[in-house]
Amino acid sequence: MTDSKAADCTHALGIPFMYDRINELGVPYDNPNWRARCSKRFYETLLQLGKYLKECGILPLDGNKAVLTGGCYVDKPGQHGKGNACDFDGFLTMDDEVILYKDGIKHEVEGYRIRSMSRKLASRIACAISLHAGVVITEHYNSRHEDHIHFDIGREVKWHGGRSRSQNVVTQAALKLWHDKSVKIDGKIGSQTRNAMMVCLGKPSSDNWKITNSRWKTFLDKVAGNKLKESTG
Numbered sequence: 236m237t238d239s240k241a242a243d244c245t246h247a248l249g250i251p252f253m254y255d256r257i258n259e260l261g262v263p264y265d266n267p268n269w270r271a272r273c274s275k276r277f278y279e280t281l282l283q284l285g286k287y288l289k290e291c292g293i294l295p296l297d298g299n300k301a302v303l304t305g306g307c308y309v310d311k312p313g314q315h316g317k318g319n320a321c322d323f324d325g326f327l328t329m330d331d332e333v334i335l336y337k338d339g340i341k342h343e344v345e346g347y348r349i350r351s352m353s354r355k356l357a358s359r360i361a362c363a364i365s366l367h368a369g370v371v372i373t374e375h376y377n378s379r380h381e382d383h384i385h386f387d388i389g390r391e392v393k394w395h396g397g398r399s400r401s402q403n404v405v406t407q408a409a410l411k412l413w414h415d416k417s418v419k420i421d422g423k424i425g426s427q428t429r430n431a432m433m434v435c436l437g438k439p440s441s442d443n444w445k446i447t448n449s450r451w452k453t454f455l456d457k458v459a460g461n462k463l464k465e466s467t468g
């Protein structure tokens with residue numbers, strides 16, 4: 236990504252990004268000189284996502300001071316190198332509590348209280364992001380993403396018909412958390428996943444019911460907005 240194409244997206248979500256990965260010098264969280272940068276296209280994604288997170292009541296949460304990140308544009312191959320990706324690590328609250336996606340070894344810092352966010356909140360965030368970025372990789376995809384959510388715009392935002400394992404596990408994790416503990420997060424969309432979503436959306440039982448793009452988006456919107464309990468009674 237050339238500098239002329241880069242946008243400073245430090246404030247694109249409405250709450251500033253703060254770099255939270257510890258470097259070789261052990262310098263963590265609050266490096267005031269650090270700026271998040273991304274492509275202009277990804278900047279638009281972050282703007283829309285920030286608005287949506289606010290609508291859903293996810294941001295600001297407990298008075299967030301910052302969204303903790305491993306960066307957007309990062310000088311490496313893939314979507315980060317194009318400025319089209321972001322790593323979401325967690326939040327920093329106004330009273331300096333660090334709420335991580337999941338507690339990780341790299342985040343031991345003096346002066347900060349650290350905890351992991353609830354899996355329900357983590358899932359709401361993953362669903363909210365899935366409505367804005369076509370690739371969302373979470374703890375359920377592989378061990379490299381146990382402590383952060385990677386998202387990028389390398390694919391279109393749509394239901395991929397069960398062919399995207401990263402998307403399938405985000406969907407199954409949400410169904411498991413909100414609806415039925417027995418839903419397996421195995422990345423394979425079968426009758427159990429379909430039936431669970433059908434019930435969540437209040438549809439009458441049918442053998443031919445399929446997850447479509449619009450049904451999937453409705454489901455994600457319900458999870459992100461914490462509205463699922465109301466609809467299922």
Ligand SMILES: [Zn+2]
Binds near residue numbers: 321
């Ligand atoms: Zn990433």
